[in-house]
Amino acid sequence: MDGTFDAVIVGTGVGGLTAGLTLAREGRSVLLLEAGKQYGGMLNPFARKQYHFDIGVHYVGEIHEGGRIRRLLDRLELDVDFRKMDGDCIDRYFFGDRELWLVEGAERWRDYLAERFPSQRKGLARFFELMRACGAVQRVMMGIATGADKRCALRHAATILECMRVPFAKLLSSYFSDPLLRSVIAGPCGDIALPPSRASSYVSIMVLNHFVDGGYYPKGGSGPMRDAYVQALHACGAVLQKNRLVESIESQSGGGFVVSTNKGERYSAPVVVSNADITHTVELLRGARPNWLTRRKLRRLEPSLGAFMVFVGTDLDLSGVGLTDANVWHYPSADIDAAYAPLFDGRMPEDPMLFLSAPTLKDPDSSRAPPNHHTLELITFTPPGMFDPWFERPLKQRGADYERLKTDLTARLLRTAERYAPGLRDHVQLLDAATPATAWHFVRAHAGGIYGPAHTPGQSFPRRFFPSLGVPGLYQVGSAIFGAGIGPCMASGFLAGRSANGYLGKRARKRLAGGGAPKVLSGPVPELGEAGGERGPQHTA
């Protein structure tokens, strides 16, 4: 055996890092094994020439005092700086020629919408009350609810349960007769990669609640956030190793696990927390199987859509052409479902929906680009299976068809981006793209999906996966638990870390009661990973 730990964490996405740090802060010995060349999973940034890009962070909510992520960061004693986005306009939704915004503050946003849709005032009042009630339910679950929260949640219990059952389009049509207003409120559904007719109402409302108190961007991008975790883990004595693909998690007959890596190492621990995609966790498991409910959900699992991303370095004056730190959501028309329909028919639309973010406008002080240059990140979704033929092909050797497809899709996205950044195509200094095959290669995302299991009503809270898979000591974290996003994945890591800590405590007490000496589980310390400050070599191809 190459080492014995209290817990081995498989994968260092934000879920794994949070679980590892939660356990390490409790004094547990923790080993984190990462298959990639860098820690962080989707938090891992990359650089091309002098341009720096992020993969999995474009904006984050609930960073304000008392916000859920702020609380988690404080609990984990993590020092991460954020820059607040302009509250007058966090998201710009374009439906053909119509532009409408997400405005900070629930009441301000409601009033903004009421002014533009006066006939819908009553529905807006009811809908914003429902949003408040869903927020109250979340605070009840986190154990931080006030009396008013509890009363609000109880008063709306029946509607909240309905929200957990029906797709968002159905819910919205019971509040609003105006289809454009329905589309504005469903505008950020792209954050879960589903159109309103397929998205869980509850999750869609939680996305609105997440951002309506303000959008934030981590100063320096996702890298400093990842680095803060890595440094805190090192300071607590945790061991981190990269380039370690976990090949099996063997359940031992007397309890505990042996975790084997592609380097031939074997580590034992009573607890394993897996941040790998849940389908992959189950493939790795030997000598035990998850409970019936987990297996049933896995059999029926629908993955989220994959994404095609274009990374642009430009010398175009983005502010000069009217872009701000707000995200741009381009929908070809007010019918968001129509924008997704070709994807579910297996076709890439000619005018795909587009998410556009300008990190250099969100974080103008950092050196993400040379002076007077900018970065742009463009994202759209791809039909299921479109990039499957290239998943197992090595990077940079995926052949001419793959490159042609990338070039074609890049051109389509740039054409759309040009509407919001006129002149862009003449000012491109650097261009790169990533596909679902890239997501598979770098984070082993099932089917190249960017958000874990799709956030349909059948696969969203309370029907998503639980951190415990029914194998004592084995925990799952990441987007399969509460959903995708930095906040939900952090929450999954914190919950799993706390549960695992409790499990270890119980185990030790049992040993003592049985007369055995409590075993101090800390083994030889293998090679330490480097401290933070790293930049991933690449996250495209």
Ligand SMILES: Cc1cc2nc3c(=O)[nH]c(=O)nc-3n(C[C@H](O)[C@H](O)[C@H](O)COP(=O)(O)OP(=O)(O)OC[C@H]3O[C@@H](n4cnc5c(N)ncnc54)[C@H](O)[C@@H]3O)c2cc1C
């Ligand atoms: C394009 C895009 C944009 C996004 N934008 C935002 C945003 O603006 N705001 C927001 O809040 N969220 C956003 N997200 C979502 C958010 O980034 C993710 O939900 C979150 O980072 C996923 O974290 P995770 O804990 O699931 O781990 P992941 O990031 O999926 O990492 C899992 C890790 O496990 C490792 N691993 C897997 N298998 C093994 C193995 N066998 N052995 C060892 N290691 C293994 C992988 O290498 C990887 O490092 C975005 C995501 C994408 C893709």
